Amino acid sequence: MSGIVSTLVEAWDELRIHKLRVLLALIGVAVAVTAITGITAAVQMMNQAFREQAERYNGRDVTLMATAYQRWSGDMVATTSTTPDPAVFEAAYTRVVEQYGIEHWSRVGWGQAPFRFPTGTQMVQLQVVDPAFGVINRFQTTDGRWFADSDVERLAPAVVVNETFWKALGEPALDTHPTIVLGGPTPVRAEVIGVYASSWDQEPPAAYALTDHVNRWTASNEGYGPPELRMWVPPEMAEELQPLITRDLMALLPGYDVNVYPNEYYNALDSATKWVVLGVGGFALLLGGLRLVNIALVTVRHRIREIGIRRSFGATSGRVFFGVLMESVVATVVAGLVGVVIAVAIIKNIPVERVFGGGIEDMPPFPLSAAMIGMACATGVGALAGLIPATVAVRVKVIDAIRY
Amino acid sequence: MSLLELTDVTRSVLLPDERVLEILRGITLTVDAGEHISIVGRSGTGKSTLLNILGLLDSPTSGEYLLEGASVARLSQRKRAWRRGEDFGFVFQQFNLMPGRTALENVAAPLMYARGRQFWRRRALAADMLDRVGLGDRLEDMPEKLSGGEQQRVAIARALVRGPRVILADEPTGALDVDTGGEVMALLDEIAGQTGAALIAITHDLAVAARAQRHYRLAGGVLVPIVLNAPGQVTEWVGDVPTDVPTGAAELPGTVRA
Numbered sequence: 001m002s003g004i005v006s007t008l009v010e011a012w013d014e015l016r017i018h019k020l021r022v023l024l025a026l027i028g029v030a031v032a033v034t035a036i037t038g039i040t041a042a043v044q045m046m047n048q049a050f051r052e053q054a055e056r057y058n059g060r061d062v063t064l065m066a067t068a069y070q071r072w073s074g075d076m077v078a079t080t081s082t083t084p085d086p087a088v089f090e091a092a093y094t095r096v097v098e099q100y101g102i103e104h105w106s107r108v109g110w111g112q113a114p115f116r117f118p119t120g121t122q123m124v125q126l127q128v129v130d131p132a133f134g135v136i137n138r139f140q141t142t143d144g145r146w147f148a149d150s151d152v153e154r155l156a157p158a159v160v161v162n163e164t165f166w167k168a169l170g171e172p173a174l175d176t177h178p179t180i181v182l183g184g185p186t187p188v189r190a191e192v193i194g195v196y197a198s199s200w201d202q203e204p205p206a207a208y209a210l211t212d213h214v215n216r217w218t219a220s221n222e223g224y225g226p227p228e229l230r231m232w233v234p235p236e237m238a239e240e241l242q243p244l245i246t247r248d249l250m251a252l253l254p255g256y257d258v259n260v261y262p263n264e265y266y267n268a269l270d271s272a273t274k275w276v277v278l279g280v281g282g283f284a285l286l287l288g289g290l291r292l293v294n295i296a297l298v299t300v301r302h303r304i305r306e307i308g309i310r311r312s313f314g315a316t317s318g319r320v321f322f323g324v325l326m327e328s329v330v331a332t333v334v335a336g337l338v339g340v341v342i343a344v345a346i347i348k349n350i351p352v353e354r355v356f357g358g359g360i361e362d363m364p365p366f367p368l369s370a371a372m373i374g375m376a377c378a379t380g381v382g383a384l385a386g387l388i389p390a391t392v393a394v395r396v397k398v399i400d401a402i403r404y
Numbered sequence: 405m406s407l408l409e410l411t412d413v414t415r416s417v418l419l420p421d422e423r424v425l426e427i428l429r430g431i432t433l434t435v436d437a438g439e440h441i442s443i444v445g446r447s448g449t450g451k452s453t454l455l456n457i458l459g460l461l462d463s464p465t466s467g468e469y470l471l472e473g474a475s476v477a478r479l480s481q482r483k484r485a486w487r488r489g490e491d492f493g494f495v496f497q498q499f500n501l502m503p504g505r506t507a508l509e510n511v512a513a514p515l516m517y518a519r520g521r522q523f524w525r526r527r528a529l530a531a532d533m534l535d536r537v538g539l540g541d542r543l544e545d546m547p548e549k550l551s552g553g554e555q556q557r558v559a560i561a562r563a564l565v566r567g568p569r570v571i572l573a574d575e576p577t578g579a580l581d582v583d584t585g586g587e588v589m590a591l592l593d594e595i596a597g598q599t600g601a602a603l604i605a606i607t608h609d610l611a612v613a614a615r616a617q618r619h620y621r622l623a624g625g626v627l628v629p630i631v632l633n634a635p636g637q638v639t640e641w642v643g644d645v646p647t648d649v650p651t652g653a654a655e656l657p658g659t660v661r662a
Binding site: 002003005006009010013017018305306309310311312313314315316317318319398399402 | 452453456459461462481482485486487488489490492494496500502504505509513514516517518519520523524
């Protein structure tokens with residue numbers, strides 16, 4: 001025990017005494033570790049940003065999407081020209097999600113509905129969903145809120161609208177509970193509870209409404225077609241569930257063909273880019289290590305007398321070897337720690353909105369793996385950089401060293 | 405059983421031109437615990453080589469070296485290093501204090517190679533030893549801020565801090581003036597006496613040598629007992645001077661044999 005501690009203490013003492021040279025030698029190592037750690041973390045952050053962006057369109061990883069097509073005959077597939085019975089789909093979907101214990105699921109339908117704006121009635125793109133859609137698709141509102149489960153039971157339908165819609169409505173404050181008449185054969189007054197950012201500048205008015213509200217308040221579902229079913233499932237279960245859900249829905253929806261498929265991601269950053277940036281960081285670390293070897297070698301030559309004196313104290317050649325080696329390792333570990341801290345400071349202060357063009361909802365914590373990689377690289381470089389001077393130190397002849 | 409016992413020890417080295425340089429020849433020496441022995445001789449007579457062999461820093465070419473009755477030739481390098489740290493304390497002519505470290509850190513340095521209590525209490529032990537050599541108020545001073553005599557006292561404290569059984573002093577007063585040298589030797593004598601350690605001092609100063617109980621002269625690689633009745637005055641040769649070493653020839657360089 002005391003042998004290990006004393007080796008470490010000795011190494012630390014050496015670094016403390018020669019702090020200037022150590023500092024100079026280690027700047028390169030610290031910078032390289034900062035680069036490797038920071039890049040690894042930044043790559044993970046970018047991945048998260050891309051992932052969230054993708055998830056806003058396609059749902060979280062993994063979202064199974066079940067679509068039903070009315071079967072005409074044989075292999076023929078037709079578009080929805082007849083009005084499906086929402087109750088049938090609700091029953092089928094509910095049974096399937098309950099059977100497999102799927103917590104987050106939503107029906108998704110698309111259509112148009114007439115809204116009576118102050119400037120006149122206008123047909124608006126309407127996406128009909130369940131409250132869980134907000135969770136599955138990481139829905140973000142710029143004002144107000146997304147649907148809550150309790151909204152399903154409210155008497156007046158609620159809508160979440162895009163900014164174009166909101167501006168057309170006169171930009172009312174949402175805490176004043178603004179309403180708009182949803183026209184059609186049976187007009188109903190709907191409350192605007194949330195506003196979301198338009199996808200592009202000239203995007204026409206669009207809105208989200210709850211499936212149950214649409215089914216309850218609109219006279220017919222014509223134009224909406226059979227709703228798609230989105231289910232956020234654990235990634236490891238997705239492959240297993242896919243055929244089972246297909247089979248069950250086919251059985252529960254006679255006359256319909258059912259297709260269940262998972263969403264997909266763009267993960268280019270996981271591969272090529274990541275390796276390129278890590279390669280650059282590794283090269284920087286190599287240069288730092290070579291610099292460390294150089295300085296350590298020069299230092300050992302200046303410390304020959306000291307090494308001889310230590311041998312007279314009873315230092316074995318093994319102890320001298322590990323002492324010099326540990327100096328290098330302890331130094332690079334300290335540099336690594338500094339590098340990791342700098343990387344954390346940089347990563348935590350990145351203006352995410354500006355860099356990634358949008359906020360990151362679930363900001364990943366500073367990845368432990370990145371810190372571990374940085375520390376492992378620093379330790380490895382320290383060990384390699386220490387080998388040569390340690391070997392030189394062991395070869396010092398004690399008698400000559402004392403007289404040096 | 406003697407503490408140290410050299411019997412017919414030789415040390416020679418092979419020169420680059422293939423000739424053999426005999427540094428030590430037929431050295432026979434016995435040292436008991438607590439003894440003070442001095443070895444005199446000029447530079448180049450093999451004094452330091454003898455000291456290095458005694459301190460397990462070097463090995464004899466032939467002959468036998470017994471440490472507490474056990475042959476050191478059988479000790480592994482690791483064991484030799486361990487015994488060196490445990491049993492020997494070195495005092496060098498140039499002090500050999502480690503730069504950049506305080507007096508306290510220098511004295512504590514040998515305890516880095518100790519185990520158990522000695523290691524964990526190294527600073528307290530070092531402070532205590534510095535106090536014993538009269539430097540209790542200079543613990544945090546760097547070597548360059550100390551005088552020559554103070555530096556050598558730090559070196560003495562360092563040599564003694566692990567409680568060695570033998571102190572090997574190589575020209576301990578060589579870099580000091582006469583008065584300071586005398587004070588340092590008095591201190592070395594006193595503390596060695598208190599700890600019961602044997603003291604083997606190599607010196608070219610007969611006055612310093614005269615402080616010892618037994619005296620030897622090393623000439624031409626041969627160790628000859630001498631008697632110093634008055635400080636610095638050789639009164640007689642005690643042993644037989646080897647036939648190939650001229651009697652009265654104080655120093656000879658190592659004999660080169662073809």
